[in-house]
Amino acid sequence: MPDFLDTEHAAVLRTAERLASELTSLTDQAVPADLGAAVRQASKAAGVFGMTQPKAFGGSEAGSLALAIVRDTLGSRNVGHLPGIFGPSPGVLANVDEPLRSQFLLPYLAGEMRSGFGFTEPADAPRHTWAVRDGDELVINGQKSYVTGGADADFINTLVEVDPIGPAMVLIETSRPGVTLERRFGTLDGSHHAVFTFADVRVPAAHVIGEAGRGLRRALSQISATRMAIAADCIGQCRFAIDLVEQSLVERAARRVGGPAKIGTDLERVALGDMRIAAYAARSALYRTARLLDAGENAVNEVMAAKSLATETLSRICDDAVQLVGGTALVEGHPLADILRRVRALRLAEGPTEVLATNVARGRLDLGLGRV
Numbered sequence: 001m002p003d004f005l006d007t008e009h010a011a012v013l014r015t016a017e018r019l020a021s022e023l024t025s026l027t028d029q030a031v032p033a034d035l036g037a038a039v040r041q042a043s044k045a046a047g048v049f050g051m052t053q054p055k056a057f058g059g060s061e062a063g064s065l066a067l068a069i070v071r072d073t074l075g076s077r078n079v080g081h082l083p084g085i086f087g088p089s090p091g092v093l094a095n096v097d098e099p100l101r102s103q104f105l106l107p108y109l110a111g112e113m114r115s116g117f118g119f120t121e122p123a124d125a126p127r128h129t130w131a132v133r134d135g136d137e138l139v140i141n142g143q144k145s146y147v148t149g150g151a152d153a154d155f156i157n158t159l160v161e162v163d164p165i166g167p168a169m170v171l172i173e174t175s176r177p178g179v180t181l182e183r184r185f186g187t188l189d190g191s192h193h194a195v196f197t198f199a200d201v202r203v204p205a206a207h208v209i210g211e212a213g214r215g216l217r218r219a220l221s222q223i224s225a226t227r228m229a230i231a232a233d234c235i236g237q238c239r240f241a242i243d244l245v246e247q248s249l250v251e252r253a254a255r256r257v258g259g260p261a262k263i264g265t266d267l268e269r270v271a272l273g274d275m276r277i278a279a280y281a282a283r284s285a286l287y288r289t290a291r292l293l294d295a296g297e298n299a300v301n302e303v304m305a306a307k308s309l310a311t312e313t314l315s316r317i318c319d320d321a322v323q324l325v326g327g328t329a330l331v332e333g334h335p336l337a338d339i340l341r342r343v344r345a346l347r348l349a350e351g352p353t354e355v356l357a358t359n360v361a362r363g364r365l366d367l368g369l370g371r372v
């Protein structure tokens with residue numbers, strides 16, 4: 001739990017609380033066009049912007065617990081999803097060698113290049129995206145169907161089956177001949193994605209990120225970090241939604257003729273109690289997992305559990321919160337309506353809940369891994 005923080009993490013919590021207050025007042029004031037720049041400036045001043053960036057590039061490379069504290073705190077004020085809070089993090093490009101380091105990683109961390117992540121493929125694809133080696137080049141064919149931010153990306157870190165070695169993450173510039181942006185689309189949560197096809201796309205063999213054959217492992221370590229980020233933000237928003245419900249119950253009691261003898265009906269109390277119990281369990285799981293990661297433990301299964309618990313719990317809490325607060329909560333622009341849209345996407349993105357459950361079972365039964 002977020003209890004018993006040491007001095008270092010207690011300071012992180014105070015910083016996050018200050019930034020959360022600042023971002024809350026910014027969202028009240030700033031016109032949308034200026035919001036990103038204002039958020040970035042506030043986050044840089046607080047020392048939060050660089051927390052996801054390596055020390056070698058001027059960041060502070062914060063640990064999992066520190067990041068969970070910040071995201072949980074910002075989520076609890078419903079500002080954690082704002083763009084520009086964290087600087088670009090290396091993701092699968094972490095620790096790459098030349099020429100990828102100078103040509104892509106450095107400009108990417110400096111905000112001069114944008115990237116996408118190509119993992120998901122169409123269900124009817126005849127074959128996973130694959131490559132054959134031809135001299136110093138790879139020749140790539142296939143399709144990726146859900147590349148977030150793909151339409152604006154300079155390159156896509158793409159999972160490719162390299163014949164005959166196995167899966168590899170390969171950096172493919174979107175400007176290469178044979179790369180076609182087939183379609184762009186938006187989703188319920190407000191994010192944008194793109195479908196790409198690759199037809200005999202030639203990239204230097206040096207564009208393999210890390211070691212060929214270990215691409216899936218590299219992709220999954222990136223996914224684990226993203227799953228923790230999603231979990232922490234959702235946990236914060238559970239508290240935000242619960243606060244709104246409590247405030248609504250208090251206000252309703254105050255409006256009742258004769259004053260607030262008792263806050264909430266028996267049914268409302270049961271619903272609120274259920275929300276608090278679910279949030280307590282999910283929040284405990286998040287902090288336990290963060291501590292395991294910081295201790296260097298293998299916590300892949302626990303991360304899946306934390307992401308699944310956080311997104312499912314927020315989804316249920318938010319749905320019940322709308323019911324308790326009433327119709328105003330469904331009006332466009334109401335924070336609960338916004339959260340409901342965002343969390344619906346998060347139950348699928350970075351691993352649908354059922355896939356995570358299957359993987360947790362596989363971790364236990366086939367690999368002897370995973371805690372309860």
Ligand SMILES: Cc1cc2nc3c(=O)[nH]c(=O)nc-3n(C[C@H](O)[C@H](O)[C@H](O)COP(=O)(O)OP(=O)(O)OC[C@H]3O[C@@H](n4cnc5c(N)ncnc54)[C@H](O)[C@@H]3O)c2cc1C
Pocket residue numbers: 116117118119120121123146147148187189191345346348349350351352353354355358
């Ligand atoms: C907002 C958003 C952003 C995304 N961004 C990206 C991105 O940047 N890059 C990228 O590559 N992808 C991205 N995705 C795609 C996302 O990873 C996939 O939607 C997700 O992995 C599910 O794959 P699918 O859509 O092909 O559904 P399917 O794989 O067809 O699964 C559909 C359903 O079938 C069930 N199911 C499938 N497999 C299993 C299993 N093994 N065990 C149990 N049940 C199972 C589950 O209920 C699952 O929800 C994004 C998705 C969303 C919603």
